[in-house]
Amino acid sequence: MKLKDAEKKDAINAKIVDIVYEKGIAGVKMMDLACKVGVCPSTLYVYYKSKEDLILSIFTDLVSNHTEEFRSNLVLDIPFKLKLKKIWLQWLHFSVNNFKEMNFIQQVKQSPYMDKLPKEITEGKLQLSTDLIAEGKRQQLIKDVPNAVLFSLVESNLKQTTELILDKQLSLNEKDMDMMFTFLWDAIKR
Amino acid sequence: MKLKDAEKKDAINAKIVDIVYEKGIAGVKMMDLACKVGVCPSTLYVYYKSKEDLILSIFTDLVSNHTEEFRSNLVLDIPFKLKLKKIWLQWLHFSVNNFKEMNFIQQVKQSPYMDKLPKEITEGKLQLSTDLIAEGKRQQLIKDVPNAVLFSLVESNLKQTTELILDKQLSLNEKDMDMMFTFLWDAIKR
DNA sequence: TTTAAAAACGAATATTTATTCGTTTTTATT
DNA sequence: AATAAAAACGAATAAATATTCGTTTTTAAA
Secondary structure, eight states: OOOOOHHHHHHHHHHHHHHHHHHOGGGOOHHHHHHHHTSOHHHHHHHOSSHHHHHHHHHHHHHHHHHHTTSSGGGOOSOHHHHHHHHHHHHHHHHHHTHHHHHHHHHHHTSGGGGGSOGGGSOOSOTTOHHHHHHHHHTTOBOOSOHHHHHHHHHHHHHHHHHHHHTTSSOSSHHHHHHHHHHHHHHHBO | OOOOOHHHHHHHHHHHHHHHHHHOGGGOOHHHHHHHHTSOHHHHHHHOSSHHHHHHHHHHHHHHHHHHTTSSGGGOOSOHHHHHHHHHHHHHHHHHHTHHHHHHHHHHHTSGGGGGSOGGGSOOSOTTOHHHHHHHHHTTOBOOSOHHHHHHHHHHHHHHHHHHHHTTSSOSSHHHHHHHHHHHHHHHBO
């Protein structure tokens, strides 16, 4: 008996991520996807029961991988600034190395497919745990402004740094990263 | 002879911006749009010759309004920090008041429609003129790092502030805005 | 090596969505 | 008021796209 081909499934997943990166979520066509994978459209239905299922399954997988990635480092017992930088760098590497996947997540989120999804999946907003920020505040190392604001400062600095790297304005070397982290630190430090 | 109804055209434009905000660019359906405007689908073709024409015309209009908005303030003869803040605030008000339109622009940009557009329209990247940054550097008020980096710092702070306001985490009052501008200034000041 | 179950195919069909077209209604102009 | 030109309508058509189905091929297990 012939079994499902895991590599083929991976290929489907990879190609759709590419297509969304190049043409946007509105540009996903089953036929086009099938061609790029090298199978005929009907074969896609062996692996996913519909286009919606295809997109939402992949979305869900990517989101859980993504949250998985950040459960570790959060409990290290090192000075706050260092810990922040470590996590910051980890996030950065991840999003630079997975920029197409991140883009896929972002685009599905603002598409009509999103409606059909149980909402708790929408990414457990813990990307950079609020705990970390609370820790910095407790030690009086960072400004005493609302958590949501600090959280968003970190997030937006990360997004910006990622964009600059993908844009080839910066690279992931120590000098550039020190600079970008300093921007963040200068902005949030007390 | 019956004339085209300018208000109807405006209604079309407004509704499509709403739809894109709610469902994403992939969620735009001529019939749905027509219903929301209160006409039948064929009437849309009186005002635009196709769906593509509809989307791209509106996109082009919005982009030119948007760039228009920022040709003024750039030449004021006041201290650098003050000027930066003034422009920063102007941009902020604009993007808070036109967030759906901004979203429309952003989404069309990452959609397949974009391919069909003469590229010079893509928004004359002068949002916050590089001249301004050059001025601050000349006066040795801001850090001596690549322009692209500084530019992106300003841009990303603006985006972040806008998001926080729309999220009701902040409002457009003096206290909150001073705080957010201080984040930016602390990050870029020498 | 045979077998049987499922993958893969590709043509056919269904569905969704954009667009056209003949007719009716509206309204500026006379 | 009468007219004529264009808007607006809505049903019909066209186009694009997703999905199904009957058949063939592959392959794990017997």
